[in-house]
Amino acid sequence: MAQKSFFILYIFCLLFFVSTSQNPVQIIDSLKIQLNKATKDIDRAKIIADLTWYYSMVNTDSAYVYGKKSIYSAKKIGDSTLIAQALSDFAVVNYSKGDLKTALDYYKKSLLIREKQRDSIGIxxxxxKMGTAYHKKTQLDSAMIYYLKALKFYEDTGNEVLANSAESNIGALHFNQKNYNEALRFFNKNIIFFRKTDQSKLLGNALVNKASIQLVMKDTLEAVKTLKESIKISEAINNVETLGASYNNLGEVFMAQNKIEQAKDALSKSIQYRSNSNMDADLTSSKLTLAxxxxxxxxxxxxxxxxxxxRPFYKREGIKEKLSTLYLQYITVFASEKRPDSARYYSAKYAELQEEIVGEKALNITNELGAKYESEKKQNEILKQRAQLAEKDLExxxxNTFIFGSLGFAMLLGLLGYLLYNQQKLKNRQLQKEGELKTALAQIETQNKLQEQRLRISRDLHDNIGAQLTFIISSIDNLKYGFTDISEKLGDKLTSISNFTSQTIYELRDTIWAMNKENITFEDLQARIANFIEQAKNASERTEFSFTIDETVNETHVFSSVEGMNIYRIIQxxxxxxxxxxxxxxxxxxILKEEGEYFIEIADNGVGFDQASIEMGNGLNNMKKRAREIGGKLQIKSSNHGTRILLRVPK
Incomplete structure (x- = not known):
């Protein structure tokens, strides 16, 4: 889990570290007024460039539009300094949108101009910035090269703030390469410096990175403590980017601890902050985790x-690792919706994408090794030419060439073997996942068949037995009215049979109601019990009935149909x-809820009975049996002031 945590890369190494008394929105409004008043092309070009920069902090779509205008305006004037800055600013906008390939293309165009101008600060x-882009693309060798170039300049010029920021990113690279102790050394050094110089934004970022190291080193308690410190510091300055990262990582920790609700809250806060930071890739990453x-x-x-x-973002940007995770989540969703075709489709898409990812990684490593090997060959040719001057030196x-070549070839074979081994492991995992999916689909199919069988039985009960019972009632009524000379005793007996049959129909309807439902909620029970009590009122006009459900009871709490029917029968x-x-x-x-249990109480103010002297009848025994079947407990308390029956049902 820890390696999924979000690292903050320090990208903007100049103006972003300069605090301002105005927020970006106020500055944008002021710049638009200036733009309307400006008449010279050079002034308009500079203002448009500034608008691109400040919009990149609040709205990447607007920043993209002004970035295009800025490049056009700078080229129209022909000012190479403005062109270089416009290209760099537009690259930053694309970085924020998650389009790293385009960002690198524009950084390189800007770099060519800066190098011609010998602008060491701009270079x-x-x-x-190129280091951060390569870092996000996980091209770690290239990222390290550019970070070290920038670090050397900032150290040579005595710019401690930017030097420490570069070291933070180098620390993040060490983390990616599993050099955890080295990464922690860099971050601790940064934290000391940022505290001393009161750099709150950079301190918050460094704490997020340190927490990621602590997580991978299994120091979860310290990691949570570090993240909470970062949140406290970042809230004081409303640093939404760092707050988004802190809550994202905190959510990852809670997920690993199986504290799902806390993870959900943390991820929701991360999304809230990232919605205001214009970092689309990070925002979608948090949303994927929340899904x-x-x-x-x-x-x-x-x-x-x-x-x-x-999904459209990841498909558009081609971020295959995230798209793979997204397909995996879709499998779960469609399995829950009982849509096996869709689940199988995304299972196939997931397997296909995993093969592509592994293949691309293998190809990249092979290409890099091949390039290194070719470089060594060229170097060896140069050595041979020089060695002609001294035969001993040539030997x-x-x-040395033979040794280095052998080592390189051995490394290549080792890495290829490792990749093939990993690919086989991935296929085995995929087969396991497919087996689990088939099992889940079989369970769903079995449940569907059981539900169909229950519905068929309930229809048979209603159509056959229900109709027969209704016929009995009708026949008895016709018998009573058809024979006027029936004795009073026989008439009472027929009436008793008719009433018993009617009651049987009501109970049959209750049974059919339960069978037609896969699950029964408190809301369903409330409606059924209320209907039963209404019938009881009609049967006994002198008795007052009351039925209440406490506010603490979750009316959407789900029981199985067996549990719900047993609860209803006990109350009845x-x-x-x-x-x-x-x-x-x-x-x-x-009905009320206390300490993880539901309490269902049926109380009356009648004459009661002596539990010691009265033998339990079928009714009371059936109630206790039903309570045991659902894992509940039934208590009966009776005195000459009334009877209280308490059913305790586990939540």
Whole structure:
């Protein structure tokens, strides 16, 4: 997890470190007024360049438009200094948008002009920015070369702030190369300097980077402490970029600790801050992580909304590692929606993309090794030419060439073997994932078949047994009215049978209701219980009924259909017993939640009964049996002032 943490790279090595009493929006408004008043082309070109710069801090789309205008205006005037600056500013805009290839192209164009002008400050600035771009592209060798060039200039000129910033990025490179102790040494040095010079923004950034090192070194408690310090410092100066990174990394920590809700809160804050920082790549990265959290919490609709939102960005920018993670999250979403075709589609896309990623990494490493090998060959040719002047020196150089060539070839074979081994591991993991997916799809299919069977049984109960019971009631009524000379005793017996049959129909409907549902919520129970109590009121007009659900109860809490039906039957049996035997004036049904359990209370003010002397009947035994089946506990307390039945159901 720790290596997924977000590192802050210090990109803007000149004007971004200069504080201002105005915020960028105020400066932009002022510059627009100046632009409307400006009449000279040179003045307008400078103002447009400034607008590009300040818009890059608040709105990358507007910055992109002004960046194009700035390049056009500078070329129209023919001022090489302005052209170089416009190209550099436009590169920064593309960096912020996540288009690193375009950013590097414009940095290189600007560098050619700066080198012709022998502008050492401008050259150092571009070396620094190119280092950050290569760093983000994970081309670590190139990044190190440009960082070291910039660092040498800043050390030679005594610019401690920018030298420390460059060292922070070099520390981040050591982290990427797994040189953790070396990376930590750089960051600790930066933190001491930034504290001493009161550089709050840079201090917050350095703390974020240090926390990432602490995480990978398994010092989670110190990492959380460091991130919280960064948040405190960054909030004081409203440094949204660092706040976004800090909360993002804090969310990663909470995910590793399985504190999913805390991770969700941290990622939400990260997204809030990154929405205001114009760092599109970082914002979409946080959204992708949050989508994964939604999937973990079973919030599949929320996860899919985020995935649909960020998918165009990753497809457009071609960030394959992130796109691969996105496809993996889609598999979970579509499996939850019982859409096996879509799940299989994204599983195939994921496997295809993983093969591309591994292949590209292998190709890049092979090309780099090939280039190094060719370089060594050229060097050896030069050595041979020089060696003609001294035969002994030639022998020594030939031996060295053979040794270096052998080592290079051995390294190449070793790396290729390592890559093939990793690729095989990846295929094995993919096969495992496919097996897990097939199992999940089979479970979904089994659940669907079970639900279809339950629906079929419930229809048969309703259409066959329900119709037969209704026919019995109708036949009894016709019998009573068709034979006027039926004795009173026989008439009462027929009425009793009719009432019993009617009650059986009601209970059959309750059973069908439960079978038609895969899950039952408190909201469903509330409606069913309210309907039952309304019937009870009609049966006993002298008894007052009340039914309340406490505010602490989550009405959307889900029970299985078996659990929900057992709870309903227990309440129904308790109310029926109170009506039949207790001679109660008041019957209450209350539902509340305490300490992770739901409490369901059925109380009356009737005559009660002596539990020691009265043998438990089928009704009370059935209630206790139903409670045990759902993992609950049933308590019965009775006195001559009434009876209280308490059902405790685990949350």
């Amino acid at each position: 150092a600035s571009l070396h620094y 994964g959290i939604h999937n973990t919490l079973g919030e599949y609709k929320k996860a899919r909304l985020l995935l649909d939102e960020i 020594v150089r030939r031996k 049996e308790a109310v029926n017993n109170a009506l039949k035997y207790a001679s109660a004036d008041e019957i209450e049904v209350n």
